[in-house]
Amino acid sequence: xxxxEHDAKELLAQxxxxxxxxxxxxxxxxxxxxxxxxxxxxxxxxxxAGGRGKAGLVRxxxxxxxxxxxxxxxxxxxxxxxxxxxxxxERQVEAAEETYLAFLIDPAAGGVRVIMSAQGGVDIExxxxxxxxxxxxxxxxxxxxxxxxxxxxxxPGTKGRxxxxxxxxxxxxxxxQEALLLEINPLFVKTDASWIAGDAKMITDDNALxxxxxxxxxxxxxxxxxxxxxxxxxxxxxxVVVDPDGEIxxxxxxxxxxxxxxxxxxxxxxxxYNFLDVRTGGLRGETTxxxxxxxxIAEGHKVRVLLINIFAGITDLGExxxxxxxxxxxxxxxxxxxxxxxxxxxxxxxxxxxxxAGVALHTDLGSALAEVRKHLATGNGLWEKSHNSSP
Amino acid sequence: MNINxxxxxxTPVIVQGISGRAGTLHSRLMQxxxxxxxxxxxxxxxxxxxxxxxxxxxxAEAVRATGATASVTLVxxxxxxxxxxxxxxxxxxxxxxxxEGMPVHDALRARRLVRxxxxxxxxxxxxxxxxxxxxxxxFLPDDSLSPGPLGLMSKSGTLSYEAGYRLTxxxxxxSVWIGVGGDPVKxxxxxxxxxxxxxxxxxxxxLIIGEIGGHDEEEFAAALRAQRFQKPVxxxxxxxxxPEGIAMGHAGALTYGDHGTYAAKHAALxxxxxxxxxSLDAMVEGICAHxxxxxx
Numbered sequence: 289x290x291x292x293e294h295d296a297k298e299l300l301a302q303x304x305x306x307x308x309x310x311x312x313x314x315x316x317x318x319x320x321x322x323x324x325x326x327x328x329x330x331x332x333x334x335x336x337a338g339g340r341g342k343a344g345l346v347r348x349x350x351x352x353x354x355x356x357x358x359x360x361x362x363x364x365x366x367x368x369x370x371x372x373x374x375x376x377x378e379r380q381v382e383a384a385e386e387t388y389l390a391f392l393i394d395p396a397a398g399g400v401r402v403i404m405s406a407q408g409g410v411d412i413e414x415x416x417x418x419x420x421x422x423x424x425x426x427x428x429x430x431x432x433x434x435x436x437x438x439x440x441x442x443x444p445g446t447k448g449r450x451x452x453x454x455x456x457x458x459x460x461x462x463x464x465q466e467a468l469l470l471e472i473n474p475l476f477v478k479t480d481a482s483w484i485a486g487d488a489k490m491i492t493d494d495n496a497l498x499x500x501x502x503x504x505x506x507x508x509x510x511x512x513x514x515x516x517x518x519x520x521x522x523x524x525x526x527x528v529v530v531d532p533d534g535e536i537x538x539x540x541x542x543x544x545x546x547x548x549x550x551x552x553x554x555x556x557x558x559x560x561y562n563f564l565d566v567r568t569g570g571l572r573g574e575t576t577x578x579x580x581x582x583x584x585i586a587e588g589h590k591v592r593v594l595l596i597n598i599f600a601g602i603t604d605l606g607e608x609x610x611x612x613x614x615x616x617x618x619x620x621x622x623x624x625x626x627x628x629x630x631x632x633x634x635x636x637x638x639x640x641x642x643x644x645a646g647v648a649l650h651t652d653l654g655s656a657l658a659e660v661r662k663h664l665a666t667g668n669g670l671w672e673k674s675h676n677s678s679p
Numbered sequence: 680m681n682i683n684x685x686x687x688x689x690t691p692v693i694v695q696g697i698s699g700r701a702g703t704l705h706s707r708l709m710q711x712x713x714x715x716x717x718x719x720x721x722x723x724x725x726x727x728x729x730x731x732x733x734x735x736x737x738x739a740e741a742v743r744a745t746g747a748t749a750s751v752t753l754v755x756x757x758x759x760x761x762x763x764x765x766x767x768x769x770x771x772x773x774x775x776x777x778x779e780g781m782p783v784h785d786a787l788r789a790r791r792l793v794r795x796x797x798x799x800x801x802x803x804x805x806x807x808x809x810x811x812x813x814x815x816x817x818f819l820p821d822d823s824l825s826p827g828p829l830g831l832m833s834k835s836g837t838l839s840y841e842a843g844y845r846l847t848x849x850x851x852x853x854s855v856w857i858g859v860g861g862d863p864v865k866x867x868x869x870x871x872x873x874x875x876x877x878x879x880x881x882x883x884x885x886l887i888i889g890e891i892g893g894h895d896e897e898e899f900a901a902a903l904r905a906q907r908f909q910k911p912v913x914x915x916x917x918x919x920x921x922p923e924g925i926a927m928g929h930a931g932a933l934t935y936g937d938h939g940t941y942a943a944k945h946a947a948l949x950x951x952x953x954x955x956x957x958s959l960d961a962m963v964e965g966i967c968a969h970x971x972x973x974x975x
Contacts, residue, residue, distance in 0.1 A: 337923045369922040393783055395864045396898050398790045427787045466784045468863070495756060496782035530922060543861060544835020544890050547917035552958050554920045599841045601806070601820030631844065632822060654960070
């Protein structure tokens with residue numbers, strides 16, 4: 289998961305990494321003078337995406353009024369599809385130089401890439417390659433520390449000393465938390481070679497979450513900020529609302545096929561509501577997971593049709609269809625027509641089950657999409673009606 | 680390392696975790712397809728055989744008794760690294776790991792392990808691989824498999840099933856199908872397999888099914904150029920409209936900033952001479968048109 293800057297900094301602080309004092313303020317909260325660190329401040333909108341400065345989400349404040357004004361301007365904005373629900377107000381770091389330090393998984397090289405530069409505060413891609421020092425090491429403490437030391441040795445003076453110290457300490461956080469990316473930019477260095485993390489971009493591995501207590505605790509406390517990760521941890525499958533105003537609820541399996549379907553729907557000018565990799569193999573003969581998914585889709589206030597797209601390699605479509613119809617009956621609030629496109633193992637049985645329940649079955653995606661469009665145009669043919677009329 | 684991922688009907692295969700739900704089911708399905716499953720590994724004592732396949736307490740024992748050279752590893756995500764270490768130590772030379780959810784730091788360690796030992800690793804988060812008409816290691820559905828001229832590599836399972844199925848319906852099958860898997864750190868990447876597909880006489884063209892996140896597609900494009908790959912390359916990339924900063928189902932399918940974006944992948948592939956399609960329909964028609972023209 290892509291940690292919000294505030295959460296990344298709190299986590300770093302727990303591990304003894306110096307960060308500027310700051311506090312998190314949510315959209316509905318009033319700003320209390322006493323809760324703030326000493327000024328002057330910097331007000332930073334919290335979203336899990338880069339480019340916040342360019343999007344106007346990072347602003348300097350000298351007075352309480354400035355903070356209030358910036359908060360009003362920033363909170364509630366949507367940047368890169370993510371709503372800004374909180375700001376971090378922190379003390380500005382003064383009289384320091386900006387450097388750069390990052391650790392990231394480099395899949396092609398098969399190791400951890402360490403990147404260091406005596407210049408920071410800008411995109412690392414925009415720096416001259418001569419200023420960027422980088423090397424790959426295995427994911428082991430001794431090897432990474434040696435790598436940090438070699439890179440820091442190329443940077444003279446206090447900056448080199450500070451980067452060496454920061455690198456050694458962040459190595460432990462990167463390995464300990466099983467991070468995929470840990471970027472400190474800028475890493476402020478003062479004249480006495482002390483340093484402080486000006487920004488913190490951290491992506492952690494959801495697959496390792498089960499053995500990472502500190503991250504689990506963070507998720508427990510800040511669940512609302514990480515709905516996708518919480519959901520995956522709790523339910524064992526992936527669900528993402530890709531457009532709160534979407535009109536087509538998707539019941540799909542397979543990450544690649546589901547992403548492709550969303551792309552193709554959008555290319556046709558249609559508005560999918562959600563991404564879903566339901567993992568039909570994980571249903572285990574129970575409706576629980578399907579009921580959960582249908583309830584979430586029913587929360588989409590503009591959802592007007594449910595499109596099911598399943599390619600069954602191993603899954604038995606007859607069994608899946610029986611579960612689907614039973615699940616639909618348990619979610620009466622989803623009052624929309626249902627279009628099913630199924631291919632693969634057990635199709636004849638699926639056809640019988642769906643026909644009895646009054647759900648049209650397509651094997652061709654094109655014809656399923658034609659029916660989806662028809663429903664969107666007319667708004668007729670509620671599944672509930674046809675279901676109630678069936679025996 | 681010269682990688683040859685081909686297997687045939689004689690390749691002796693064991694299934695690690697054979698007593699689990701997936702292990703029992705898929706050892707049978709692989710056997711029915713033609714794969715020579717010679718043994719299973721399960722630490723549970725007292726099981727002599729499953730589906731008529733002899734079960735051993737350890738990889739070492741299974742390899743000693745059967746001479747297996749390949750393993751399909753069907754164990755939990757947190758047990759995967761340990762199972763792979765056991766397989767490599769036992770002398771297995773080809774490991775396919777369908778398990779989803781392997782921690783990335785574990786995958787880095789596994790990658791070093793197999794490279795140092797000269798072992799082929801397909802996965803993790805892979806539906807497996809197949810030489811259609813001969814044998815398969817993993818879950819690839821029979822309906823999507825047919826022998827033919829197309830080398831196929833994919834990060835996604837289902838999207839490749841759909842592509843393979845539609846092309847099979849149109850009479851175009853595959854030479855070798857490798858599900859490289861959706862994890863960021865993996866055993867074999869597209870780029871690793873370029874030399875094999877260039878040399879493979881049965882492969883007339885290449886289809887890669889990619890998705891956002893990571894740089895695998897870009898590295899594949901660079902390998903095509905560097906090695907002056909001569910065969911036609913077709914590509915489909917999922918996730919063009921996915922939001923930044925959220926892993927879309929696959930751990931690897933995560934974009935941040937300019938990293939891993941559809942635009943970057945599309946540009947790199949197109950520059951390397953690949954034909955990149957915007958939809959499944961366009962891909963099927965494009966590939967059919969290519970082979971129709973060629974067969975005239």
